[in-house]
Amino acid sequence: MSDQPTASRQKYIPTIGIECHVQLKTKTKLFSGANNDAREAEPNTTVSPICFGLPGTLPVLNKEAVRLAVRAGLALGASINRVSRFERKHYFYPDLPKGYQISQLAEPTVGPGVVTIRLGDGSEKSVRIHHAHIEEDAGKLTHPSGADYSLVDLNRAGTPLIEIVSEPDMHSSEEAKVYAQELYLLMTYAGVTHGDLYHGNMRFDVNVSVAKEGEPLGTRTETKNLNSFKAVERAVEFEIARQTKLLEKGEKIVQETRGWNEDRQQTFSQRSKENAHDYRYFPDADLPPIYLDDAFVDEVRSELPALPGVYRAAFKELGLDGSVVQSLLARRTYADMILDLQQVHGKQTATRAAHWLSSVVSDEVLVDTSSLTTETLAELSAMVEVNELSSTAAKEVLVEVVEHGGSPRAIAEQKNLLQVSDEGAVASVVDEVLANPANAKAVSDVKAGNDKVIGFLVGQVMKKSAGKANPALTQKIIREKLI
């Protein structure tokens, strides 16, 4: 590293564009009545003659897929084209049963839009959407190790996708990652996808090039099929470093498609431009154009669920940190509960719950929070409010409630976490502490007017009461006794 001067690296500006495939959560496939949910299905069981590309089969457009695509477009702040058309994209591969993929090219359903992303330093940035088009997914190919054959599973063939194509507006791996996360939020909040990244419900292709400032864009590479935000970030980072190094050595970047090796955290060459497919796109005469009228678009708009922006605006009132807001948005059930608490129980309860949830989210203490309710959170908050529970104890109770069930009060009692707010009980502990010779100096300091030392004495009382003494009450009693 030391012989790579940082100064020369900074001369290269990376430029990044991202294509994101989103599987739409329709009941049936894009062009057939076959079941679209193949997540737990045996290979080749959610298929019809259409999915197999049998002779004589014809595609019939699933209207629900169009509705979801329009909804996705509206979530992207994009224009919706009133006329759009399907085209065929040709290449041979065993996971593509017809020898072509039905897609859109010249006239996609979703036109230009814009997505605002928030970076770690608190700044905002706009990433323009070039368009989003509807297309069908391909099947899956697996290559059993050691076997001289491959296996084709067409369950996924024909699943409706939208491909969201960004402009090359991003310039760092962080921007790429945050953009991918924002798309995920928009698409899941809009309710167009299950958003199950593990099952490939959203997949990202990153186009990366680097060039010196003021010079035209460099030659780009496309790293395909990334299915986590981390992989997006790492792949972009890797490509920026790789390309910069090559250019610094005076070498040329090869325009190519690259893959991502998750184990080695590296991109690798898959196919160069010379070997690129000529897809021979042309209109698909089996499918009439999609004509959408204003009434339909308005109807879809009216059905659009609350998007992250709505939550962000509401959470602004709570004065939450950007990172707290992001961690809440990352789990929509949390965001919904906070919004709920805010409306029903007020700002203070919502803010308190927001901090609890964001810390359990970031600590990843709770895996399954499906049993968590706003009632539990409201009850916990109320207990803190009246000094029955300390903030720390409240978190402990929360974890217990979620993991094993039960009411917050019962758990707090069982765990002996309730704060002692009985004046007599606290006063007797205070007396013990003040009488302890080890605290004599502190006692005399407080009497001499050194107010800061009260905190030390409060801490001693807390310690003695195993954290249960109400700190405010403790302080009040110490003051009464010494001043």
Add this chain to the structure above:
Amino acid sequence: MTIAEIQARVKEVGARKVVEEAITRARADAKHAVLEVIETRALKRADEVDAKLQKGENAGRLAGVPFLAKDNILTFDSKTTASSHMLENFEAPYQATVIEKLEAEGAICVGKTNLDAFAHGGSTENSYFGPTKNTYDDERVAGGSSGGSAVAVATGIVPFALGSDTGGSIRQPASYNGVVGLKPTYGSVSRYGVVAMASSTDVVGPITTSVEDARLVLDVIKGVDERDGTTIEIEPLLSTDKKLKIGVIRQCFGEGVDESVVRTTNETIEKLKAAGHTVDEVDLPTFRHALAVYYIVVPAELTSNLARYDGIKYGTQKDGADLTTVYEASRSAGFMDENKRRILIGNYVLSSGYYDAYYRKAQTVRTLIINEFNKAFSEHDILLSPTAPTPAFKLGENTGDPLQMYLADMMTVPASLAGVSAISVPAGTTETGLPVGVQLIAPMRQDSVVLSAAQQLEALC
């Protein structure tokens, strides 16, 4: 043999006997029109029809009427080969909508007919299983690609057969064999379950011995199908004897058109005039460019539609060291020369750098052709031309000369590109007794006009 005659026979001897007789005729086929006989299912269905008839129940408008289907239409209890090596052993797991509709009206499919492999051709010589011979001359072609269906009807095996028409594949063999061939409006009949050739012009239609039968069969098979997004409703198929304004397409005469065809067409025109119809000439300046447009647009579409035949899922598969070799070997073996020629043309015209010069340009000219038809129809009920520039040619005469072979489609492709309704009606014969057909063309959805005009013409010839 008309449908009415067969229905009378059903009444007399029952559906089973009628179907058995049709199967016997199909087995005795000397022209190689029939590729496969469907016996078990046909007889079972005949018994069902008989049971209904005996109980006095409604057994459908085509109860017990045997028919044959071109072998690119998917049927149960048989192979559907498209006359290709690629699908030589393909058994369909579902039936085409047209077959379902015919069965729902009691018609009984007794077998499959020969065609040019994947319907690529105008003579049925491109069949992997060998050519079908002309009804009137064993040395001559049946026409094509629905040659087997046309000959099966002309030789009286069945009263009607289904064909498919992409650029003339119903009309031209009908003309060569002296039968009626109807290419309905594009989209009026479901293509679901029909091995696709060109998605924007493929249409299924009947080949019959009378116009009335063509009307009946179309009435049964037409209609919107939820499994084919391009299907539309056409106007009701009412019959009228209204006097017509007929436009004879000027560009149909001249170079390449046989003298016997010109004579027969002119005689037909005179008969129509004498019967009180108004006949004049109409200009369709791009009519003769249609063939060039057709042989760009259709190869583009068919190369795409044939991409699924890769040897992986079904059909002919040849082993290879790697995936590319498997593809190459399977497709090289499975397709005929004419298939390969068209696949190459199609890929060429769609490839990057040539798309604008060929495919896009062809689509522009296609729009001109449609506009010219619309203009002509603003002044005429019906347009008239010969169905083909020549009568049936000799087997082997054009096999070495694809361009000459393509010229046989020159009268029929314009209507295919425009999606309009067209029919070939037997109009006369050459001195040597070969049939010559005349083509009538009406606007989209006006199949009733084409049928009414054809019926009036039929009565004059």
